[in-house]
Amino acid sequence: MSEVKTRADVKPAKAKKSAIREWFDSVLFAVVAATLIRWLFMEAFTIPTPSMENSLMVGDFLFVSKLHYGTRTPRTPLQVPLTHQKIWGTNIPSYSTAIQLPSYRLPGFTSVKNGDVVVFNVPPKYLNENIDYPVDLKTNYIKRCIGIPGDVLEIKQRVVYVNGKEFPKPPRSEYKFFIKTTEVLDANFFRKYDIVNDYRDPNQPTENWKPQEQYNDSTKTTALVGYVLNTTEDVIAQFKNFDWVKGIEPLVDKPGETMPGIYGTPTFNWNHDNFGPITVPKKGATIQIDAKTVALYGPVIELYEGNEKVETTPTSIKINGQPITSYTFKQDYYFMMGDNRDNSLDSRFWGFVPEDHIVGKAVFVWMSLDPNPANIWNKIRWNRLFRTID
Template identity: 85%
Template sequence: MSEVKTRAEAKPAKAKKSAIREWFDSVLFAVVAATLIRWLFMEAFTIPTPSMENSLMVGDFLFVSKLHYGTRTPRTPLQVPLTHQKIWGTDIPSYSTAIQLPSYRLPGFTHVKNGDVVVFNVPPRYLNDNIDYPVDLKTNYIKRCIGIPGDILEVRQREVIVNGKPFSKPPRAEQKYFIKTAEVLDANFFRKYDIVNDYRDPSQSTENWKPLEQYNDSTKASAMVGYMVNTTEDVIAKFKTFDWVKEVEPMAEKPGEVDPRVYGAPTFKWNHDNFGPITVPKKGATIQLNEQTIALYGQVIQLYEGNEKVEVSPTAVKIGGQPVTSYTFKQDYYFMMGDNRDNSLDSRFWGFVPEDHIVGKAVFVWMSLDPNPANIWNKIRWNRLFRTID
């Protein structure tokens, strides 16, 4: 009797994957999916410094949208997935520059606007460990966009003026004040108002708060002490209602007081409280080159415009060995400032952010951990979870 087998019966059974192979396939799928999501849609960041307080706090974890402004195509394709500059926990570079591709931006559904909180690759070399990282691997910063291409921007006694109109201050923005009191205050008092000295000098006392000034006043029965704090206008208004707070003084630099660290020095005599006016470069805009414009835009022409063999002196610019008397910008630029304006290393110090350095828009905080909690039960800042960023 002959035996007839169907095609399905004749097909040999498929070998079952080993547990190790299944584990490897699962991990590979997860890494590929996470890499695509991180590149195309959303990326997670954490806040390490107080430059955006009180809008964003040290220890906030947030999501940044790549879709708002459009995703950049990778410039450095040879990179360990889900890393930035180094392999986790080591000083080993996570990338190779053997291949560098031209970078393009996919269409987004909006553009960077005044007031947006933006993550970007900070341009200057000295803020990137003095390493010439590719643009997409430079250190990530987060600031608020104060000036967009073509804006004329100025800071007058702390107030930001854009195109001749006051720029509205973020509701939780902080500035520096000196408070004179008749009582000694401790870290627990300041913590109630979200005033925390998270960045002590290791060589100093381990106490969070010490009097910065202590003096005798012959007109008073007892000595007073002083504290320098960065906080919001609402908190200062509350402090002024306390009868033991004797004086609150804004700590602002005066016009004409020169800060050599500020962008444009030494040609311009500016400081971080009195800065500008300055025009934010716009793609297609042409400037005449002279001592003043070279001080403001010389490094832009040299470092961020893709020009070759650029020579910049205080009075002249050469491109490809040829002197130029005018220049037309090839891309847009932005001016960024921290909401904690007296404790922020931002565009007032290092200049403009090129459009190709923009990473994405910060959209919401999903977790917040206090780096110096009063106790373990207060480690999570519950009131900041899932807070939108405005």
Template identity: 85%
Template sequence: MTLFRRVSNQHHPRRASPGQSPKIPLREWFDSVLFAVVAATLIRWLFMEAFTIPTPSMENSLMVGDFLFVSKLHYGTRTPQTPLQVPLTHQKIWGTNIPSYSTAIQLPSYRLPGFTHVKNGDVVVFNVPPRYLNDGIDYPTDLKTNYIKRCIGIPGDKLEVRQRAVYINGALMPAPPRSEQKYFIKTTEALDANFFRKYEIVNDYRDLNQPTENWKPQEQFNDSTKTTSLVGYTVNTTADVIEKFRTFDWVKGIEPLIDKPGETMPSIYGTPTFHWNHDNFGPLVVPKKGATTPINAQTIAVYGPVIEQYEHNENVTLTPTSISINGKPITSYTFKQDYYFMMGDNRDNSLDSRFWGFVPEDHIVGKAVFVWMSLDPNPANIWNKIRWNRLFRTID
């Protein structure tokens, strides 16, 4: 009899107890959706968040169309600064220009304990600090636009870029194995997109059809038997691909395109006080919590924006030669938090710390850990839409 009752209960709806109304399907659906949203929001905040790569600044380490997971646990999860926000959104409600948040409540942000710290060479997601990179909007820190770059300098490091090579505390920092740089190629063959795609050069090549300092179109190449017109290309690619190109007999010249030391690029951080460009930058010291710097024209050029914008000081007056806080001129300054220096692996096509400065510690989101899906935005055919060789690739 007992067995019969247990089996019977599986085939008949459970009766509601006295005073309890039965759940209707709509209510069950709503409860399921609510649970899923709450669970996803907690996972996204505490443990792991999914991102996609929209630009080529990290190629060839990360490709446009890569989908990756970013760990919040490595460096510690930040407590929310902006709690009034539509779940699972960032700045806007999906598909609209309607803000997905309210700043009516702003909380102090703290970082929960993590099991490591940001290290040299880590691939890091962060909220990019400058306002002009956030559509000119003064977003709260946790809602600023997400960027992904490689950490080159940690707090206290002395950093310098010389002829593209990065030096940390006087020692050469090896370039990431799949990092890209810009080269100029002279060939006797016209190359098309399909050729470059075979070498994973998708977003970064250009047919030079106008005069430049290095190249005049249709330059003539003379040998003992014939005269041939050369074709010029600039490409951003890896050192391994360049070595393959050197083996082709129709490639007549390859040279790296590098800015000269002392040439000032106006858009570079620290100029015009310092004559830096994106291939020759520094030396400068990455700010460290508790470190003190004197205030003068040179330190203001690199640390003035930090003191004014990211140190949570009130009433800062900044000029090229002086800094005042609450009306009092200062002759030295002690940093309140750590900072980091970030660069893209595609060194010649990356808007990074060389252009806009340091990343404050409270802007760090998490560590990129692996690519779980990769879709080619411009595949040669539908069968090549998924980059199968990139699925579940760890990021190093």
């Protein structure tokens, strides 16, 4: 008896994919997987500037967790995958603003805490090439969170106080010092103490040092050499033990001296070593409108709260043409500072970071490359690999 097959039983042989199709499918899968991981879980960043030294060094590569504070849903969905502002190696925008969605934050397992090292989209337009990027495409900055919503923050002679208590100094934070020596120091010397990006050589005199200055001892007169440098207090303690170091002084701004460009000036006589007191805005908190609150919170109300037609003067604010006498904040804000306190463009200069600008928490350094190594063998900083960020 012969077997009878229906049309359904006869299945055409599956066509074998071409090599090009196999390659395309593999690349597509990799791009989709990488995009999802980058958006939902973790993203890689590199450190381009010394504002967080010595905690984070120029050339550090780190992973930033999106899960800690909760992943943001995309505000700008029309974007080339795995890009930020521009297509790689060009000035061509990698996104379109034809569709802008409301942004939400998925649940995280913690919130931003005082002392966290945080990556965020820096708010001011002038720090974004003067381009009005969507929030999720603004330039990424990394700083330490000093003040959370509702905190009262003040800086006195470099010392940070939060709610009246001294804020613990980050263990490897740097400050600016002036040292006088009888020795000429070169880059190799400073490199031994991780001073790579932040020192000024004696060919650039400052007001603290005059070339004719001399050091006198019982046997001879020696010309002094002066250096301005940013380093940790531990390194300064070591320098004090060198007999050829003849003077060390911290370079600190005086209270009451107004520093141009500091947030809140000229209404307040603040500088980057003496700042505040200032209250970090908290969602639901209400302020009264006057000259002082306009100076501190006018930019927040105008730029980050989603208000339309905001008009500000030095003493008043109008929203949609109506003067307001008080204002209630719609979201939380944070105050960020770099660990390299005297070489950091941070909240002391441009103000608060809105909650919807928070990207994630920096968790660990997975690679570190010295941008100016003494030799090729020292290109990789082996002692920094897989270092957790505290």
